[in-house]
Amino acid sequence: MTKQISGRGKHLSTVLNDAFFARPPDIVARELLGSRLLVNGCGGFIVETEAYGxxxxxxxxxxGMSKTNAAMFGxxxxxxxxxxxxxxxCLxxxxxxxxxxxxxxxxxxEGLGLMVSRRSTSDARVLCRGPGNLCQALGVTNELNGLRATLPPFSLDAREDETIVVSGPRIxxxxxxDRPWRFGVLNSAYVSRPFRPAQPDETVRED
DNA sequence: CCGAAGATCTGCT
DNA sequence: GCAGATCTTCGGC
Known part of the structure; x- marks a missing residue:
């Protein structure tokens, strides 16, 4: 599922691999929360996801498959x-x-300076808020469509801290x-819209 | 071939 | 809170 990588000193970081993604999307969407996503060194911790089945x-x-969605069948x-x-x-x-x-x-x-220069704001709360803004901040365009999430320029590290997951309808x-397949980190100030009620989802307490 | 719709964001009211 | 921007795809005629 994950691979341990020796870091400097006492810390270990855990890199997500393909097996991590070989599961249903609602499971992956929950477990991605709190993990760190970088694209060419820019990014941060994932606080909001949506699953599409x-x-x-x-x-x-x-x-079915079309010209633009072919990568989704990979x-x-x-x-x-x-x-x-x-x-x-959108990524x-x-x-x-x-x-x-x-x-x-x-x-x-990571890469705050570069992300600020790509966006029209320096407010950390809105820098990567919403799927379109996030891609703009990280420099994501369709040139990266079809690449592997587990290889450069992407990097994904599993979360290390406890994360309480909330869920709600997609946006x-x-x-x-009706599907409550939008997931977020409880009380995060960085989600695109608040979850209502802002209570832990009936089931989920991860790690 | 034309028109509508779409996993959004910003700015103005 | 809502309209407008903007572009690509697909469905209908």
Missing amino acids: PDDEASHSFK PPGTVYIYRSYGRHW NFVCTRASAVLVRALQPS GLSKAK
């Missing part, structure tokens, strides 16, 4: 990037059977609005 009307894969760990509303790029990681996890918000930690959909 194989039999999910809201998923881009629902109506093996687990494939990066799927699409353009949203003609203006924004996903493919899981099992044409499912995926949309990365919606980060708590910035911006016209179909399948």
Whole structure:
């Protein structure tokens, strides 16, 4: 599932590998929370995700493969990037059977200067808030579509701290609005929109 | 071939 | 809180 890498001194970091993504998207979406995502050294800790399943009307894969969604049918760990509303790029990681996890918000930690220069704000709370803003801050465009999430320029380290997960309906959909497949870190100031109620999800307490 | 819709964001009211 | 920007794909005629 994960691979231990020796770090300097006493710390160990754990790098996510392809097996991590070879599971249903709601599981992966929960477990990505608190992990650290970098693209060419810019990024931070994932605080908000959404899952899109194989039999999910809201998923881009629902109506079969097309020119733009082909990466979503790749093996687990494939990066799927699409353009949203003609203006924004959105970043996903493919899981099992044409499912995926949309990365919606980060708590910035690395490459602050570069991210600020790419965005029109220096406010850390909005730097990587929302899937489009996040991609702008990290320099993600469709040039990275189809690459491996487990290889450069991407880097993904498993979370080290306890993370309490909350969930709620996904955002911006016209179909399948009922699935509570938006996940976030409890009380994070960096999510794109608050979770209501801001209580732990009925089930989940990770690590 | 044309029109509508879409996993969004910003700025203005 | 809502309209507008902006572009690509797909479905209907």
